[in-house]
Amino acid sequence: xxxxxxxxxxxxxxxxxxxxxxxxxxxxxxxxxxxxxxxxxxxxxxxxxxxxxxxxxxxxxxxxxxxxxxxxxxxxxxxxxxxxxxxxxxxxxxxxxxxxxxxxxxxxxxxxx
Amino acid sequence: xxxxxxxxxxxxxxxxxxxxxxxxxxxxxxxxxxxxxxxxxxxxxxxxxxxxxxxxxxxxxxxxxxxxxxxxxxxxxxxxxxxxxxxxxxxxxxxxxxxxxxxxxxxxxxxxx
Numbered sequence: 001x002x003x004x005x006x007x008x009x010x011x012x013x014x015x016x017x018x019x020x021x022x023x024x025x026x027x028x029x030x031x032x033x034x035x036x037x038x039x040x041x042x043x044x045x046x047x048x049x050x051x052x053x054x055x056x057x058x059x060x061x062x063x064x065x066x067x068x069x070x071x072x073x074x075x076x077x078x079x080x081x082x083x084x085x086x087x088x089x090x091x092x093x094x095x096x097x098x099x100x101x102x103x104x105x106x107x108x109x110x111x112x113x
Numbered sequence: 114x115x116x117x118x119x120x121x122x123x124x125x126x127x128x129x130x131x132x133x134x135x136x137x138x139x140x141x142x143x144x145x146x147x148x149x150x151x152x153x154x155x156x157x158x159x160x161x162x163x164x165x166x167x168x169x170x171x172x173x174x175x176x177x178x179x180x181x182x183x184x185x186x187x188x189x190x191x192x193x194x195x196x197x198x199x200x201x202x203x204x205x206x207x208x209x210x211x212x213x214x215x216x217x218x219x220x221x222x223x224x225x226x
Contacts, residue, residue, distance in 0.1 A: 004155070034214060043117075043203055043217035044156075089155060098169065099144070101215065103155030 002027045004092055006104035013080055014112050021075040021107045023090035028068045031093040034101065035064050035075050038087045047088075048075070052095075080111045116140065119204050119218035125226045126191065126198060134189045134221045136204035145187035146205040146215065149173060156203060162187055191223065199224050 003026045013019050023033070032051045036044040048057045048064040050073065056065040063076040073090055087108045091101040117138045126132045138145065144163045148156035158171030162181040176195025181187055187206075191198045201222050205215040 009153075036217075041201075041220070041222075043119075043219045044205075044215075046214040046216070049214050091155075098161075099163070100158055100161070100171065101146075101156075103157075105153065105155040 002030075002092060002094060002102045004090060004102050004104040006088075006090060006107050008107060009105070010108040010110075012110040012112060015080060015082060017080050017111075019077050019080055019109075021077070021088050021090075021109070023073040023075070023104055025071045025073075025092045025102075027092075028071055029095040030068070031095050031099070033064075033066050033073045034091045034093065035062075035073075036089045036091065038089060038106070040086075044089065077109075080109075082111045082113050085109055085111050117204060117206055117216055117218035119202075119221050121221060122219070124221055124223045126223060127226050129193045131190055131192050132223070134191070134202055134204075134223070136187045136189065136218060138185050138187075138204075138206045138216075140206055140216060141184070142206035142208055142216070143184070144207045144209065145181070146207075147171075147177075147179065147187070147189045148203045148205065150201040150203060150220075159189065159202075 005024045034049045035047045050057045050066040061078040066073045087106040089106040091103045094100045120135045146161045147159040160179040162168035178190045203220045204218045207213045207215045
């Protein structure tokens, strides 16, 4: 059964710092790996989607990588800003007919001014 | 503009009462999903539907029911059989049968009176 883990659970950094969020998954048979952002009391916003055949995806200051063989994905945030403060969740899409997303429990990020 | 609308934003349930959470999308997406989120945890799949008039149980379907009579609507009923319904409920949709990014509504917070 697929399990997705995110470390650390919480992270506090000063503004301007580059940072890496980690995501690991136990079963490499996935269609894709997705990163989401969640603001308090809100739904999820899709940030990046990496197909199983890809190694990385970039959007602005965000870069996500995928290493299926080791069961790991990282989200790199460059030059962090206070507006980046949120919870970041990763999710693996199951490679079966269910197309279920299996979520990690998230990393709560605080960027201090 | 297109999106997913969940209502109400807050809902209170009395003992023995069934309550229904609304989810409407105007994105013309085929697939729709219901997730439950507990504090500090990731999302867990309750039910999903890949096509009108068809739906499947997710990982925690007990005590919940759904219907998919229209493409744009996927209401979730929390029945009295769900003994611990207090949580944040999120609805999502995606193109095709699930390989595309999921778009989320802003959620409904359900509490017990």
